[in-house]
Amino acid sequence: MKTQTLTTLSALVLGATIASSAWADEGQAEVGPAKAAKESTHFTDYLDRDTVLGGKFSTWVELASDYVFRGESETNDGKIPSIKAAITWTHSSGIYLGYYGANNLFPGDDAEGNNPHINAVWGPYVGYATNDIAGTGINYNGMFFQYVYPGDRDSNYLEMFNYIDKQFGRFNLKLEYSPTITDWFGVEDLQSHNVAIHPSWLLPYGFTISGGVGYQFFDNSGPSLDANGDGKEDIDWVHWNVGLSRNVYGFNVDVRYHDTDIKKGEHDFYGFDSNHQIVDDRVMIAVSKSF
Template identity: 25%
Template sequence: MSSRKTAIASSVSLVLLAAGQAHAGTSGSVALTSDYLFRGVSQTNEEPAVQGGVEYAADGGFYVGAWGSSVSWLSDLSSDAAPISSDVELDGYLGYRGKFGDSKFGYDVGALYYWYPGDYPAGFNSADTGEIYVGISASPSDAVALAAKYSYAVTDLFGYADSDGSGYLDISMNWQFTPGWTLNVHGGKQWVENNEAYEYADWKLGVTKAFDNGFSIAAAYTDTDAEQALYTNAFGNEIADGRFSLTFAKAF
């Protein structure tokens, strides 16, 4: 039922971006972003969002975490006949990451659940979504990190009917071209099972400035090739078109 909603970009990635290189122990971040973009699509009707997450990572490679953000995309579907009240996304995830021997190649496998608490009309197809994922990474140098991850929906995908089995491919590169400054490049492809009209590719080009005190500022331009007629909300906003965003974060 939630046709405005597209797939979610990795919340884990935002936490790790703000926190830097992961180590054993507990880490996390809080952030303020000008527009909450997941897989290229605004989740907040092009308005700012407050976000935060925490993760525990063990020495052996196991990790578990939680992440949350303010959202509006579900409430944006509300009408007098079918009122919806939901303004937060809460995610939980766990997995295992490590390296292939002493090489510069790594792997990451896990599961992630997206929960949207709120009040919904009778018959509303739940937006709550479970995904499993597998990823590989490479670090050809201390300044360059490459990664690819595929996520597979084990439930309906964010409310699309009969959409379990949907997938998302995420390919990224981060290049620290000078101390404290990182170029962020991303490309992705969303498949929506039994809802092919809503499938699209997205991409992002951005830069992040990290400070020694744990603060960071990220600016990015994001765009998609989504059919804009399908991604225009009730307010007339094209939520999958090209846009700039700015994010302020603090790692702890």
């Protein structure tokens, strides 16, 4: 009787072992701690991947003595240093999207001569870049950027940047046309256009000299913008810059001179004692890094 019972138990254990092996062989997932450990490994493997949905992420940061955009200081004549950052996801097809942010300081009417409502600009962007179009060596990069001013949403607007460039040995020539899609700074029926040329030259010892000359002009089908009352709208301007840059200890260091043709007392946007300082000529230094 005892021998028969042991035989029966042995058969049951063997049967359970075989069934367990068959269950595992049929691809059934583990349960309990083993399952949790395996899923955790899969999750961390996913986090460690270089690509997400066929694209890769990159980041860019910059610290500068000023924030100059088309000849105008966006930190109220360099009252505060400029900090910029962007994160971009780029697909192998050339499509990219990301988010940009920076601090800024506009002239205004508070006790310190600043605009108390605007101290930052950020926003999303989406674009497409392609190289060597039809074997010509010409490259294109187009991007929509939504300016968001968190303290003054009425000033938000959308702009499209368009660049074509071509390399000629050590010399690169880039052309730009950038129109606004919505009203510039929220000014009713005011459309902005910027056309510019951006040459650069690779110098010996890793230095690059680069610059730009641009013309910011407007189409105004809204209210009169003759702010100084001289009978005509002076709202367009020319801006230019030239600078020297080099990689230093993994950082890009850029020293640049900026200026415009805006004259005090004549320009209807930046010709006044309260804001002309932001379009004066200036030298700025910037240190940036991409990851």
